[in-house]
Each structure stands twice: as C-alpha cells, then as structure tokens.
Amino acid sequence: MFDDIFPLVKLISDCIEKEANQHLKQYNLTLSQARILIYLRERMGEKTSQKDIEDYFEVTHPTVIGILKRLESKGLITSEFDSKDKRIKNIYLTENEASIYKAMDDFRKTTEQKLLQGLTEVQIQELKSLLKSVYANIQE
Amino acid sequence: MFDDIFPLVKLISDCIEKEANQHLKQYNLTLSQARILIYLRERMGEKTSQKDIEDYFEVTHPTVIGILKRLESKGLITSEFDSKDKRIKNIYLTENEASIYKAMDDFRKTTEQKLLQGLTEVQIQELKSLLKSVYANIQE
C-alpha cells in the first residue's frame, strides 16, 4: 500500500518506537509518556492545558487523556481546572529529577546518531526538508 | 524526542494511516487488513503462511493473528494447517472481487501522488534512498 513511502515510513516509525519503549521500560515509561513529560518540562513556567498537548503532538483528545491518566496514576503529574476558564484543565509536573531527563536525552541523542549514521550533514538536512514537504502535502 | 526525524516520521505515518482508514471504512476494512489482502492477492498461486505475513510486514505474530482473525470473521480469508508440516497455517483468500482491489489501488496511487506533490523525480528517489538508509541503520 502507498507504493514505497508509506510502508517505509511506518517501518521506521514502529521500529524506533519499539526500541525506545524497550529502553524506557527501566523508568516505567513509554515513549509517548516520556515525550509528554519532556514537553511539560520544556514549558515549565507556562501553563499547559490538555488542549495544548493535543495541538503540539497532533493527536486526538481521548489519546491524550489516556496517557495523562497513566502519568497521573504514577504520580508524575497533577492536573487542575483553570480558575479563570473552568473548561481548561492544566497539567503540572510533580517530580522533576533532572537525572531522568538527562538519561532520556542521552538516549535520544544516541538514537538520532544511530539513525543518521553514514549520512552527510547535507543529506540529513535534505531528508528533513523532504519529510517536511511530504507532511505539508498531507495537511492539504 | 529524537530531535527531528522521529516526530516527523511518526506524524506522517499516523496521518496517512488515519486518512486511509477513513477511506477504507466504506469497504469495512482497515489499512492493515487491506495491506494483507493485497499481499495475499499478489501471491496467488504460492502458499502463504502466517509466518510469511509476519516476515513480510515485520510485525510480531500476535499482531498478525489478530488481523487475520478479523479478516476470517468477515469471510474474506480462510486458513488451514499445512498437511506436510502441521505447525504451519496457510492463509487463503476467499472473495476476490477485482473491483475492490482496483478501488484500493486507485486510492493508493492518488495518495502517493498527493504525498509527493511538488517534488521532482530526483527528490523522490533521494527521499526513498535516504529513508532506506535510515531504516538500515535501525536494523543495526
């Protein structure tokens, strides 16, 4: 299906996710959970609502609710409805041990390096640019 | 996570899958189901086992079992253990209305065109080649 692009892209996506999940198991996290934690940490100071997370990762709200529920049950985040607009639910990080983020960031860098092994800087930029074009095309 | 490559690749993969599933709903099929039907059709004449399907799509056996179970419950495939090696389960297409495959192929081509809109033939080949390199790198 989808000639060459889709199967390849899906293989790559699934494969990275699988490896990442195996690695993150030691932290009792999944890749989707870790990505949200990192996003929240990067936005420390700013308020972050569920809707912000949906928009950033471009996933539907039931997907986000599910992931946040698991993070909350592990005690890694808390949530509270906004005092000014009670529709909005803001999400807050609780634990903030830098060591975890450092370890995840190291893994991210290692994986990125592995993925791009053997490619020149020009090729890497070309790949990113072409992927962005493809993504823009999907969005209409 | 994963700098730029992974999030982009995941967005593209999920987005294509979502569009395809919306389109395939009229046939009461999902993309994963349709891909297996097309694979079986392309292999008509040859015997195809569950293991062949796992290897081709590079997914685990429980994943394949689940999809085949749904296809079988819709009456689109049948299965039978091999007479020579009773560990092996062979999968057979039942219905074979060419119109369905034609419609799916048309959709595939339309989508591929849309994805690659605005790219030159050289860029398309470059993209495929770079994706293959990335995929090879993951495989170690």
Next chain:
DNA sequence: CAATATAATGTAGCACGCTACAATTATATT
C-alpha cells in the same frame, strides 16, 4: 531412540491511536 532444542501458532493483557457520543463551561447571537 529418548531427550532436548527450535519453529510456528495461540492466549492474555496492556498502551496508544482512533471514532462517536456526551457533558460542562464560555462565548455569540438574537
């Protein structure tokens, strides 16, 4: 030939993505 290893399939249970429908609060419209 018996014991052990390997190969293929099955089952249970979970995370993550989706759609479809519902509920609550805020904003617009009349």
Next chain:
DNA sequence: AATATAATTGTAGCGTGCTACATTATATTG
C-alpha cells in the same frame, strides 16, 4: 436575558502494535 454555538474535557469501544507465557509439531543431538 434567552438561546444557540463553540470550546474543552470525558467515556465507551475498537483495531493494531507490543511483551510474556504457553502449546504443539518438527529437528537435532547424545
């Protein structure tokens, strides 16, 4: 002010992917 619309979150249910453990049939080895 009353009503309609929009925005945000919630719930139910499903498909696809995974891991971990189990089962059965074939291959291998002592």
